[in-house]
Amino acid sequence: MWKEENNTLSRSFEFKNFIEAFAFMTKVAFLAEKANHHPDWSNVYNKVSISLNTHDAGNTVTEKDRKLAEAIDKVYGQ
Secondary structure (H helix, E strand, C coil), X not given: CCEEECCEEEEEEECCCHHHHHHXXXXXXXXXXXXXXXXXXXXXXXXXXXXXXXXXXXCECCHHHHHHHHHHHHHHHC
């Protein structure tokens, strides 16, 4: 589940291995580029942590973040 606090929407994802985590990040990268909305994220082996906020709106959570989070959830569900 996404957690909203400190003007950030964040969630961590876990995969079987590094390759699955990296494949997920690649899919998310295409979504983010298409939306022109890029996450702050990190990857350590099979875990990916993503934080979203809208810089143009003063680093707050906006509908743009919620839409990207929903799209990321769909990728994770595949």
